[in-house]
Amino acid sequence: MPHSELMSIGVFARRSGLTPSALRFYADSGLLPPAEVDPASGYRYYSADQVARATALRRLREIAMPLGTVEAVLDADPGEAARLIDEHVAQVLGEAVAAQRNAALVKSALGGLPSVPVAALKGPVLADAVEQILTATAREPGMPVLGGLHIEADRESVTLTATDLYRLSSRTLVPTEPASTPWAATVDGDELRVAAAEIRRSPLVRVEATPHGIRLRLADREDQYCRLLPEEFPDHRLMLASLPEPTTRAIVSKPLLLHALEEHPEEHITLCATDRGVHVLTADAGHEHPEVLLPATVSGQPLRLSFRLTTLYPAVSTAIGPDVMLDLRGPDRPVTIRSADRGDLTTLAMPAKPAHHAA
Template identity: 50%
Template sequence: MTNPELMPIGSFAQRCGLTASALRFYDDAGLLPPAQITPTTGYRLYGEDQLRRAVLLRRLREIGMSLAAVGKALDADPVEAIRLVDEHVDIVVDDAAAARRQALQIKDTLLARSVEPVAALSGPVLAAAIGQVVTAATADPDIAVLGGVRFEAGPDGLTVTATDRYRLATRTVVPTGSRPTTWAETVDGGDLRRALADLRRSPRVEIEANENEMWLRLTGRGDRSCRLLAEPFPDHRAMLDALPPVTTRAAIPTTAFLNALEERNADQIGMVVEQSTVTLRDLESENDIRIPATVWGPSLDIWFEMITLYPGISSAIGAEVLIDFRGDTQPATIRSADRGDLTTLVMPTVPPEVGQPPARDR
């Protein structure tokens, strides 16, 4: 006797989104046997309680999981099944990245593009430099180049620079080998971020480039390709050269400065720079925070956007951060007191008034 609550294979196929032939295949593979097979006709019949497994099976196959992996996921508890799905996705992403790199190499071969050596450096050193400056890049759909990092190789080393128009971060690192190449291009910031983990683990990286991409040749970890952006990068060197003289300079303990900023819950931060103190204030709190500092020059009252100031301080190296002020309307330069190869410029904002929106919104 057949169970009247069971569905024939055609009806079940429509319910779960699989074809009848696929259901027969998954039965043969042992992944989804029918609830019953009629003894006289050999028809496969399926129960309502099998729908969830059938739908999950279909979805796992749609993301390309192998039969063996699907079988494990179907029979696993939810936590283990999620781990198996994540593991499969990681493999797919890695395979896609490898295919993309291979495709780029094939296209280079077909188009006979020449690859130019740029520099050889310590992987962790380059990763640190990129990580520090890329915080100044931004995802602006109207100006894609602001999401990139400018690479400039020359006799002084390799300089990496990023800017979002409100701040600019630049750092120069010295190559490990002597390469006189002069080269400058803007590299996609997203591609660089995705390469950072492998770059940190590679003792040495060789940078090569052609007209469309920059290659990071990583020791023991394969290669990473980063796209080059065609838009012209902002003329940051002209801006740096045009900066007025420094009027006030402050050396501030980095950790104390960061802790004070993290205690603020405001969009804009005021800094009162005096002879031996820097005071942080905002319109959201009545409690000012005073930080001992060494100050040269006249006192100054200046305001910054939190999202502009904090990344500049947090990326600084060393126990003290050195800030050069040029009045309350000009960019301030943030450097480490003991290392000057990382420089960040941050634009101040107009002093806020009670009830006013942030300066960027006005």
């Protein structure tokens, strides 16, 4: 191949994202040999059709895949390559979970670590609440606090809250043993997810606050430890206090509403609350899709709101009980979603502009 159709190692490094030294290493190991080597100068040249292999190689190494597995993936057919990648990721995730657990155990066993009793709660109840509220978290690189669960404890209650800025979920639990003094902090959500399985198996969990985390003392099981997030949690109390009274209330069957959302073909969904019930239709008025009318008890003025499926569905699915209560305030105000007969789990969901207005 003429040199005019080849790239020098420096140019190829920029195209592939690999350093020249890495390219030399992968060439010597047989993973990515150059298309040509000048016999006189020893310069290495690469072709354009090698960029895809080099990029895949870089990405596989970025997920800590061993060289032997990388070679097998690069030389396999797509199905086998996908299987090998899945196996590697599962192993990495398993090792990460094991590392989290071991780190928690080591931190929990540290002698002399001061702690303050926060509250005692029933393990299965706390585990359920943690898993429900964590559905409202998000992984945002610039806002790690959105991946946390905010805990507030006083003598009467323990309140768990999480938000992704489009939803806010909160559940209030009655402690078996109340806190001696008020306490509040935001706990790492991923570490709580890992701890939830052990929490569920303990009839009683004593929550203790340490300078940088919480220790969960479990009955007849190893203690768990979760770190605190240093960032300030969004001021959800101010937002809740500023909410106007709802103008419309609808009580609708949770299974029927979830089924209508699952069958809906669009990313955007519009709900219309009228004296006939709750209408589910596409947000795009030009889309030909039959309207679904759900039986509902509706009070107040008729109202029409649009939502993203990714916002509304989790808010409804985590509600407790067979019926959900929707408190509506207008097309640009949060909707309160809770059980029709139990108020200890509450979710706020922000409406969205209809799809045909998005531009």
